[in-house]
Amino acid sequence: DTAVSQTPKYLVTQMGNDKSIKCEQNLGHDTMYWYKQDSKKFLKIMFSYNNKELIINETVPNRFSPKSPDKAHLNLHINSLELGDSAVYFCASSPGDRVDEQYFGPGTRLTVT
Amino acid sequence: AQSVAQPEDQVNVAEGNPLTVKCTYSVSGNPYLFWYVQYPNRGLQFLLKYITGDNLVKGSYGFEAEFNKSQTSFHLKKPSALVSDSALYFCAVRAPYSSASKIIFGSGTRLSIRP
Numbered sequence: 001d002t003a004v005s006q007t008p009k010y011l012v013t014q015m016g017n018d019k020s021i022k023c024e025q026n027l028g029h030d031t032m033y034w035y036k037q038d039s040k041k042f043l044k045i046m047f048s049y050n051n052k053e054l055i056i057n058e059t060v061p062n063r064f065s066p067k068s069p070d071k072a073h074l075n076l077h078i079n080s081l082e083l084g085d086s087a088v089y090f091c092a093s094s095p096g097d098r099v100d101e102q103y104f105g106p107g108t109r110l111t112v113t
Numbered sequence: 114a115q116s117v118a119q120p121e122d123q124v125n126v127a128e129g130n131p132l133t134v135k136c137t138y139s140v141s142g143n144p145y146l147f148w149y150v151q152y153p154n155r156g157l158q159f160l161l162k163y164i165t166g167d168n169l170v171k172g173s174y175g176f177e178a179e180f181n182k183s184q185t186s187f188h189l190k191k192p193s194a195l196v197s198d199s200a201l202y203f204c205a206v207r208a209p210y211s212s213a214s215k216i217i218f219g220s221g222t223r224l225s226i227r228p
Contacts, residue, residue: 004156042221043203045218092156099147099205101159102157104156107155
């Protein structure tokens with residue numbers, strides 16, 4: 001069984017559109033994350049979220065919003081997509097704050113044209 | 114502000130030889146240090162961490178890393194490289210007692226092991 005899954009795997013869209021990426025984990029973890037990996041492979045955390053608190057990286061534009069319908073899901077919604085949003089987005093989860101026990105999803109490659 | 118640097122974009126090693134992937138950091142206080150590996154088209158996998166204790170930390174797949182406080186380094190090492198070790202490696206640092214959202218990743222080092 002896949003521990004952390006993301007859909008879609010690939011997403012190609014035009015500038016100005018709104019899109020969502022879905023993430024689900026079946027590990028019973030209470031903390032989930034979104035990371036962005038740019039074309040140079042630089043990885044940056046965007047959000048961490050548990051059932052108590054959303055922590056936002058202050059460099060993330062407010063066009064990006066995480067949405068968590070329940071503890072096992074953390075979706076990423078992006079409004080008014082820009083060319084610079086093209087990247088691979090990784091979802092991850094962990095028990096509590098344990099980054100050393102993070103499990104990462106396979107990634108979603110977003111291409112904005 | 115905390116930061117982490119991986120000075121080498123790519124490291125090339127022959128199979129069977131020892132390998133080192135370099136990482137230096139800057140953080141206030143005693144750091145929490147991590148190494149992750151990313152195989153093609155996959156998410157990151159945790160390799161090892163240093164929080165406190167012995168400066169030499171052993172992790173998955175035969176990797177180890179040595180915390181050197183005076184040099185502010187946390188280099189990843191393996192005595193004998195395998196072709197299957199070829200991947201992208203990330204060093205990460207987090208200030209003590211900070212949340213997971215404060216973790217900072219290095220720019221990554223691509224490790225290539227030739228047969």
